[in-house]
Amino acid sequence: MAQKRHALKLPMIEIQQLTKVFDTRPAVDQVTFTVRPGEVLGFLGPNGAGKSTTMKMLTGFLPPTSGGARICGHEVTEDPIAAQRCIGYLPEGAPLYPDMTPASLLQFVSQARSMERAHARQRTDEVVALVGIESVMKQRIDTLSKGFKRRVGLAAAILHDPQVLILDEPTDGLDPNQKEEVRKLIRSMAQDKVIVLSTHILEEVEAVCTRAIIISEGRVLFDGTPAELRARSTTHGAVALHLAGTQADAASKALNGLAEVERVEVLAGDPDEDLVRLRAYGAGEAPLLQPITDLARNKNWDVRHLSVERGSLDEVFRTITTQTGAQK
Amino acid sequence: MSLALHNTRCVFKRELQGYFATPVAYVFLVIYLILAGVFTWYLGGLYEQDQADLTPFFSFQPWLFLALIPALAMRLWAEERHSGTIELLLTLPISPGQAVLGKFLAAWLFVGVALALTVGEWITVAWLGGPDHGVIATSYLGTLLLAGAFLAIGACLSALTRNQVVAFVLSISIGFLFILSGYPAVLEFAEAVLPEFLVGAVQQMSFLTHFNGMVRGVIDARDVVFFLSLIGVFLYANTVIIDSKKAD
Ligand SMILES: Nc1ncnc2c1ncn2[C@@H]1O[C@H](COP(=O)(O)OP(=O)(O)O)[C@@H](O)[C@H]1O
Numbered sequence A: 001m002a003q004k005r006h007a008l009k010l011p012m013i014e015i016q017q018l019t020k021v022f023d024t025r026p027a028v029d030q031v032t033f034t035v036r037p038g039e040v041l042g043f044l045g046p047n048g049a050g051k052s053t054t055m056k057m058l059t060g061f062l063p064p065t066s067g068g069a070r071i072c073g074h075e076v077t078e079d080p081i082a083a084q085r086c087i088g089y090l091p092e093g094a095p096l097y098p099d100m101t102p103a104s105l106l107q108f109v110s111q112a113r114s115m116e117r118a119h120a121r122q123r124t125d126e127v128v129a130l131v132g133i134e135s136v137m138k139q140r141i142d143t144l145s146k147g148f149k150r151r152v153g154l155a156a157a158i159l160h161d162p163q164v165l166i167l168d169e170p171t172d173g174l175d176p177n178q179k180e181e182v183r184k185l186i187r188s189m190a191q192d193k194v195i196v197l198s199t200h201i202l203e204e205v206e207a208v209c210t211r212a213i214i215i216s217e218g219r220v221l222f223d224g225t226p227a228e229l230r231a232r233s234t235t236h237g238a239v240a241l242h243l244a245g246t247q248a249d250a251a252s253k254a255l256n257g258l259a260e261v262e263r264v265e266v267l268a269g270d271p272d273e274d275l276v277r278l279r280a281y282g283a284g285e286a287p288l289l290q291p292i293t294d295l296a297r298n299k300n301w302d303v304r305h306l307s308v309e310r311g312s313l314d315e316v317f318r319t320i321t322t323q324t325g326a327q328k
Numbered sequence B: 001m002s003l004a005l006h007n008t009r010c011v012f013k014r015e016l017q018g019y020f021a022t023p024v025a026y027v028f029l030v031i032y033l034i035l036a037g038v039f040t041w042y043l044g045g046l047y048e049q050d051q052a053d054l055t056p057f058f059s060f061q062p063w064l065f066l067a068l069i070p071a072l073a074m075r076l077w078a079e080e081r082h083s084g085t086i087e088l089l090l091t092l093p094i095s096p097g098q099a100v101l102g103k104f105l106a107a108w109l110f111v112g113v114a115l116a117l118t119v120g121e122w123i124t125v126a127w128l129g130g131p132d133h134g135v136i137a138t139s140y141l142g143t144l145l146l147a148g149a150f151l152a153i154g155a156c157l158s159a160l161t162r163n164q165v166v167a168f169v170l171s172i173s174i175g176f177l178f179i180l181s182g183y184p185a186v187l188e189f190a191e192a193v194l195p196e197f198l199v200g201a202v203q204q205m206s207f208l209t210h211f212n213g214m215v216r217g218v219i220d221a222r223d224v225v226f227f228l229s230l231i232g233v234f235l236y237a238n239t240v241i242i243d244s245k246k247a248d
């Protein structure tokens, strides 16, 4: 049935007004979204935003205060077991039984998921190779490095080839090489699954996700593609220009004279370099690059650098997540 | 139904593996066997007795279990909470009830193994003189049921906290109440302050009342039912606790 939903591109995760109140404070506040096959959803937010709490409700670990979630068509609160069968879950920090070995842990998980013995053995070989833990299969888990533990947790999550993969901070605490490996792994599984991963690393969202949701204080503040997220940056589409042997005032006055330019910012430069660094912001949607290159040619400027800014994700993230605080 | 059985067995097997993967099991076994021996032969004065039987051995079991079983049971859920593995366990397609039962049965079997290792004492009294083997057999059965009751209490209270020491202290205290309620001093006190039907109830809740019958060689269905229902009640409470507060 899960396969069929997948083929029909039916939503694999449907969240309706999901809310969790601890004591009196909502940790997750009326969160609503759906995820369809092929999507890799990056769940972004500052610490304490409610990412883990949302994931715990999706996986049937925590009951919601109100609202609900359907995984592969199964209401989580009504039939948690059916929902859990569709899900592979890596909890935050990848908790594993310390006194087990990866081999015995994977065997336990395969049995807990009622996998047939031959199938379990074949899948174990596959995922062990995929995450690269062959060398530590017989070692106690409490003696493994953080990177290996995370990979064992991932192997346990994907062992039954789940339709829905939920990963809570899968790269947290890993070194840059390990981070890249885990991202590669996630990308390689993206075609045939729905993946939701939480992170507070913005580059990660661009590197692996097709969609980003930002939550803060339990509320969804942004839902769109990583490119749309970047486009929200104030510097997105602005043109950066570095000139040699020109006065900053004169250059910015000339740029301001262009109809397409709304304002010009003079950026601090290196005093030894004698370069003027400018950033021109567009007035509307009209392209900026063409008029600015024409102007530079007319004025005979010595252009050392010219680029269209992509915008800063950090800035957007800060702006979006601090707005709510200001409103209160 | 068979799936529930499969899941319970799956948790049971993992738990049992866990006992023997750590020194906890061996330490428990050694301490239990030494203490059982010391109590029986020195404090119980088995040598000085005229008749060869294991009465001293069995009469010390409630007190041994009172201290040792909470030590064994305190980790059952508190450790899962502490290390976060409870999230791994309960997001697998296994129900809380199956997890509770699997863990309990593994612990019970483990105590059963410890008990089986005391068979040396049985052999010794058999060699010293002709004991009543029927009485010894019913005593072992009673001891196993008593252990199950202590374990169910310990498992349930271990689910309340992530702190093993708290779980340990709670289980000893509750276990102590269940033992004490059979003592004459307590019953006299109860008679003084409680209406009569409640005095009976207090006495009925006593582990000793039900245990002593079996140690005398009498298997009364009521005693067996008492222990089994007590186990059932505490395991049910354990399940409710786990189900309602998984994440704290
Ligand atoms: N079991 C709990 N009891 C009380 N408060 C909690 C509990 N779990 C999380 N919280 C609170 O809920 C908020 C969201 O937490 P969490 O979902 O872990 O955030 P994130 O994963 O985005 O960092 C935090 O303020 C946290 O303190």
Ligand SMILES: [Mg+2]
Residues within 6 Å of the ligand: A051, A052, A053, A092, A168
């Ligand atoms: Mg978190």
